Amino acid sequence: MEETTIYHNPRCGTSRNTLGLIRNAGIEPRVIEYLQSPPDRATLLDLIGRMRVPVRDVVRSKETLYAELGLEDADDDALVDAMLAHPVLINRPIVVTSRGVKLCRPSEQVLDILPAPQRGEFRKEDGELVVDANGRRVSAA
Structure with a gap:
């Protein structure tokens, strides 16, 4: 299989x-x-693309860090950067x-x-x- x-x-x-x-x-x-082995940028972007969802849908917006980093108005690149730097933000x-x-x-x-x-x-x-x-x-x- x-x-x-x-x-x-x-x-x-x-x-x-x-x-x-x-x-x-x-x-x-x-x-x-x-959280121990986060994806690299290419893998994360590939997963998001294959899910056919907006980047924002993959971000844990309820995570405290989301607000602390001011990601409410962030563009896709900034959201991906944040998820890579802080894997806890990956849904x-x-x-x-x-x-x-x-x-x-x-x-x-x-x-x-x-x-x-x-x-x-x-x-x-x-x-x-x-x-x-x-x-x-x-x-x-």
């Missing part, structure tokens, strides 16, 4: 749930703890598969790009059912 990569922060519940959904599909991904988790690249917030968005089906029930850490016992995605009520 082709490689699946997750840019992961183990302290983030959404990131942990996304990793769990990947593993529930029988996939052991390449896990990049991006997560970002997942790369043969079917696409996606910022998986909420975590179940990863189901849209996984190259294998879910193998059984999956519940988020808070108990929310995401995938039923037959491996089918459960619709949000």
Whole structure:
């Protein structure tokens, strides 16, 4: 099976749930703890381009550092510079598969790009059912 990569922060519940959904599909991904091993400029720009989202969508605007650095009106280059200098500003988790690249917030968005089906029930850490016992995605009520 082709490689699946997750840019992961183990302290983030959404990131942990996304990793769990990947593993529930029988996939052991390449896990990049991006706070310890941040992407370089070319990789970050490639990920953003492949996600087809504005740079600003990949920035954690709720992070205190965002306001401290005055990034509210920053242009794309300044935002990328800030994410490279301060990887905590990179929103997560970002997942790369043969079917696409996606910022998986909420975590179940990863189901849209996984190259294998879910193998059984999956519940988020808070108990929310995401995938039923037959491996089918459960619709949000």
